[in-house]
Structure formats: C-alpha cells, structure tokens
Amino acid sequence: MLIRMICPTCKKASPDPAVYRCPDCGEPFELEFEARFPIEKIRQRKANLWRYREAIPIEADKDIVSFEEGFTPLLKFDIKGYPIWVKQDHLFPSGSYKDRGASVLISYVRSMGIKSVVEDSSGNAGCSIAMYASAAGIECEVFVPQVTSPAKMEQARMLGARIRKIPGSRQETAQAVLEEANHAYYASHVYNPYFMQGTKTLAYEIVEQMDWKAPDRLILPVGNGTLLLGVYNGFKDLLRAEIIAEIPKLIGIQTESCNPLASAWEQKSVKPISVVLQPTVAEGIAIAQPVHGERILKVVKETGGYLLSVTEESILRNWREMAKKGFFMELTSATAFAGIERVLENEADAKGRTVSLITGHGLKSVGHF
Numbered sequence: 001m002l003i004r005m006i007c008p009t010c011k012k013a014s015p016d017p018a019v020y021r022c023p024d025c026g027e028p029f030e031l032e033f034e035a036r037f038p039i040e041k042i043r044q045r046k047a048n049l050w051r052y053r054e055a056i057p058i059e060a061d062k063d064i065v066s067f068e069e070g071f072t073p074l075l076k077f078d079i080k081g082y083p084i085w086v087k088q089d090h091l092f093p094s095g096s097y098k099d100r101g102a103s104v105l106i107s108y109v110r111s112m113g114i115k116s117v118v119e120d121s122s123g124n125a126g127c128s129i130a131m132y133a134s135a136a137g138i139e140c141e142v143f144v145p146q147v148t149s150p151a152k153m154e155q156a157r158m159l160g161a162r163i164r165k166i167p168g169s170r171q172e173t174a175q176a177v178l179e180e181a182n183h184a185y186y187a188s189h190v191y192n193p194y195f196m197q198g199t200k201t202l203a204y205e206i207v208e209q210m211d212w213k214a215p216d217r218l219i220l221p222v223g224n225g226t227l228l229l230g231v232y233n234g235f236k237d238l239l240r241a242e243i244i245a246e247i248p249k250l251i252g253i254q255t256e257s258c259n260p261l262a263s264a265w266e267q268k269s270v271k272p273i274s275v276v277l278q279p280t281v282a283e284g285i286a287i288a289q290p291v292h293g294e295r296i297l298k299v300v301k302e303t304g305g306y307l308l309s310v311t312e313e314s315i316l317r318n319w320r321e322m323a324k325k326g327f328f329m330e331l332t333s334a335t336a337f338a339g340i341e342r343v344l345e346n347e348a349d350a351k352g353r354t355v356s357l358i359t360g361h362g363l364k365s366v367g368h369f
C-alpha cells in the first residue's frame with residue numbers, strides 16, 4: 001500500500017508519520033492512497049468493517065485493533081409513508097459510530113509504537129478512543145467539557161481513561177488539549193486523517209447492503225463533520241473504483257441552537273457563520289467553530305445536497321417517537337430524524353432511496369429522561 005499524508009492547501013507531504021497537521025499552514029493533512037474493493041473476497045469475509053481491508057490504510061494486520069465492529073444492520077421502515085433505510089450505528093461496541101474511526105486511528109497509533117495518547121471530545125469519541133487504546137495497551141487521557149453527559153464520562157473512565165474536565169465550552173476543551181499534545185500523541189478524531197479513514201466505511205457498508213448501489217441521499221447530523229466528510233471520502237473511493245456512478249446527495253442537519261454551517265448554507269457563505277452557542281440537547285454536535293467548516297460546505301454543494309437546522313423541540317419529539325418504535329438513540333442522533341421530517345416535506349426530496357443512521361445509543365443520554 002502506498003500511503004501519503006498531504007497538505008490539502010500547500011500540497012506538501014508530511015515530514016513524519018506522527019505529524020497530523022501541516023507545519024507550514026496548519027491545515028490537517030489528508031491521506032492519499034488507492035482504495036481497492038475485491039468484491040468476491042469481501043463477500044466471503046466476516047461481517048465487520050475490516051472486510052474492506054484493501055480500502056483501509058493500515059499496512060500490517062498485526063497492528064489492527066478491532067472488536068469485530070461494523071456491518072451494522074440497515075433496516076428499512078416507513079416515516080410518514082416514505083421508505084427510509086436506517087443504519088443501526090448505535091449498536092457499535094461502545095455505543096456510537098465513533099468506533100469506526102477509533103478502530104482505524106488506534107491501529108495506526110499502534111503501528112507507530114506510540115504508548116500514550118490524549119484526545120478531546122464532547123463524549124462519544126472519548127469513549128471510543130479509550131476503549132481501543134485500552135485494548136492496545138496504550139495509555140489514554142480524555143479532555144471533556146465540564147458539562148458532558150455523566151454517562152459518557154463514566155463510560156470513558158470505566159474503560160481505563162484518565163478524565164480531565166475543562167470548564168467552559170467545547171472550544172476551550174480543544175484549546176486545553178492542544179497545550180497537552182506536546183507530551184503525548186494527539187489521537188484527535190477531528191484533526192487526525194486516520195479517523196475519517198474509519199468513518200468512511202459507513203459509505204462502503206451502505207452500498208454493499210444496497211446490493212453495491214448508491215442510495216439517492218443521505219441525511220446526517222453534523223457537528224465537526226468527521227462523519228459527513230468520512231462518508232464523502234468513502235463514496236469518492238467507490239466512485240473512483242467504478243462501483244457507483246454518483247455520490248448521493250449529502251444532507252447535513254444541525255440544531256438551531258448551534259448552526260454555523262446551516263446558517264452559512266442559508267446565507268450562501270463559503271465559510272461557517274459565527275454563532276453564539278445556545279443550550280442544546282444535541283451535545284454531540286454543539287460545535288460553534290467547525291475546523292473543517294469550509295470543506296463541509298464545499299462537499300455538500302458538490303453532491304447536490306444541502307444543510308438545514310431543526311428546533312430543539314423537534315429533536316426531543318422525534319427522540320421520544322423513535323424510542324417508542326424500538327429505536328432507542330441518544331438525543332444528538334435524533335437531530336437526523338427531525339431533519340428527515342423536514343426533508344420529506346418536499347415531494348421531490350422524498351423520491352428515491354433515502355438513508356439515515358442512528359449515531360449513538362439512548363443510554364448515553366441518561367440524565368435527560
């Protein structure tokens with residue numbers, strides 16, 4: 001596998017495998033390598049995300065840290081009379097889709113022989129990184145905003161991580177960890193390109209589960225966009241390999257309480273709009289300054305999709321309704337379902353095959369019931 005880390009702005013290659021950000025312009029590096037899909041072999045492999053082995057840039061199998069995660073069920077059901085396919089990513093080992101990224105990122109960390117990592121998170125990514133680090137015998141410290149759900153903090157602690165609570169916003173937590181990143185490797189789910197090499201497997205699984213065909217649109221909650229951009233990369237890989245003919249429309253949903261990207265979309269701005277974070281039940285996407293904001297706006301436009309905001313009331317209502325239908329998700333995840341409701345209001349947007357996902361498990365929201 002020829003794998004290169006390249007700065008998307010000045011096109012320079014990374015000077016060192018452990019450097020995740022361009023020393024000249026500060027942009028997070030992107031990974032370049034050719035993902036391959038030997039479909040007959042893939043079909044015979046175990047039902048987990050590592051079945052796409054030739055598309056995941058980890059050189060040696062011995063470095064893989066895995067709990068056989070992934071290949072979650074894709075269930076079809078009706079919302080307001082329309083068929084919607086929903087990936088069950090709340091069924092991952094740590095209870096959220098972040099395990100996709102953490103499995104690949106911590107495998108990469110292990111391949112470099114690193115023994116200690118720091119990470120900052122609103123909760124779920126911290127739990128995931130803690131779980132994989134523990135399996136790999138890597139020490140882990142997770143920085144979280146003081147206001148993070150107690151369930152997530154306890155989960156990460158139980159999984160062996162040291163927890164550092166930072167007063168103030170998610171942004172202040174990110175600042176605090178950057179100061180610490182001089183002492184330990186920063187296993188960032190936001191900056192480190194290997195994390196998105198894991199989240200991209202969501203696109204592979206959807207296409208395989210739909211008989212190697214792309215759906216028409218994908219409806220996703222968006223905060224930092226590690227899910228949306230990962231999925232875009234995944235579809236791009238499938239397009240290059242000529243498995244699909246077109247990337248589905250990517251439709252990103254934010255809460256009205258924190259919508260720098262949806263506001264930018266509405267105002268036709270190519271940069272995120274600065275917003276003041278209001279209290280929200282969707283803590284996982286309460287990101288006022290998304291690092292990859294410009295890229296998210298560009299990618300959504302390229303696919304013919306769009307971004308929109310939903311109210312806190314509609315998130316809570318959809319959360320309760322979905323739980324009663326047997327889909328017990330965390331509040332952040334219900335943002336996507338509040339979004340589906342809005343998307344389906346438009347007849348043209350309701351046609352074809354629409355896919356969404358449940359990003360996190362309901363038990364993560366203990367304390368909000």
Ligand SMILES: Cc1ncc(COP(=O)(O)O)c(C=O)c1O
Pocket residue numbers: 096122124125221222223224225226227228284285330332333359360
């Ligand atoms: C449950 C849940 N859903 C969705 C997201 C959104 O992910 P991203 O920040 O990558 O857009 C997060 C991020 O923490 C999350 O915890």
Ligand SMILES: [Zn+2]
Pocket residue numbers: 007008009010011012022023024025026027
């Ligand atoms: Zn650069």
